[in-house]
């Protein structure tokens with residue numbers, strides 16, 4: 512997969528993994544006894560919460576913390592709230608996790624979704640935001656954002672992952688059906704779908720324009736797709752939505768099609784699990800399932816200092832707990848044995864220039880990181896283009912001194928946003 516060049520002055524060429532030819536149904540993981548869902552809102556002890564320990568919940572029931580909350584999640588099973596507490600992500604953002612004890616006598620009962628009419632994106636955002644694939648309804652329902660193109664991702668944004676390719680080809684008819692529903696909901700005129708250019712399969716997506724994407728990393732990242740296929744260059748600090756383009760996972764469309772067809776919310780997430788020896792397992796698990804249940808199914812033992820990465824090797828984020836729940840936007844989980852984890856260092860930059868040569872956004876990364884190391888976030892943005900970074904992670908991959916460049920950059924962007932919000 513990874514071909515490092517022999518001559519150090521040329522760039523390493525990283526190729527995406529291609530889908531296996533035999534698209535078997537994913538293996539289903541049984542619904543566990545205890546599940547956890549995340550709610551992107553911190554607990555406010557001065558307010559009376561709408562949920563409490565011991566409350567009965569129905570499958571598909573919308574859960575929010577307070578009367579005036581806009582953030583919500585939905586219960587993937589019928590059962591009882593066992594616990595809700597604060598959760599902090601890797602940048603210290605506080606959210607709430609809700610643990611639900613499933614009631615096995617009710618797990619297959621009809622769920623309580625309020626199916627919005629097919630022409631009301633705001634109502635869809637009120638009830639369907641948490642479908643597997645995490646449809647970006649918050650963006651599509653926002654009157655201040657004018658979306659003119661929806662790009663369905665049938666390609667994966669990181670190496671080793673093949674979940675999006677799998678879903679878009681295995682469930683092609685449901686992707687098309689979901690796109691029709693989304694078109695009615697949003698009235699967006701143009702729909703495209705990204706497919707790997709070297710995929711040896713016939714694809715037909717009716718009126719959806721097919722964008723064939725190079726298999727060289729990082730061609731599948733939104734900024735690259737926009738530049739290479741939609742003639743749109745994202746300016747520093749902008750998002751695709753600022754250019755009228757919205758990206759959506761193929762799986763979100765499959766979930767939408769199934770929800771409208773069955774009139775029930777769906778909670779089955781397709782995931783690719785890559786074990787320590789590189790074996791790939793394609794599974795289907797209920798949102799909220801602890802990863803430890805999936806690891807146990809495949810006899811994957813997590814030892815001290817092994818690393819669990821949510822996402823791929825270039826852009827993924829490590830989690831500290833094997834009990835992290837399956838999320839609506841989780842496509843790939845990699846387990847790395849502690850003995851093969853690449854070592855980082857605190858050596859200084861040796862000015863080899865590799866990071867600059869490889870950066871697709873032409874950022875002088877070696878200079879940028881000097882500012883980030885001393886918390887000079889505004890200067891890093893103004894002088895060295897911090898906000899032009901497309902988060903490909905290539906600079907960290909090639910760094911001679913093994914400086915965790917991408918981690919510095921991610922933290923720098925986060926701190927910059929926080930500084931500006933505070934200001």
Ligand code: SF4
Pocket residue numbers: 866869870871872873874876899900901902903904905906907916917920
């Ligand atoms: S992660 Fe590194 S190589 Fe990639 S765009 Fe950002 S600075 Fe450039």
Ligand code: SF4
Pocket residue numbers: 859860861862863864865866867876877880906909910911912913914916
């Ligand atoms: S690749 Fe690493 S060592 Fe080389 S110039 Fe960039 S930061 Fe410095």
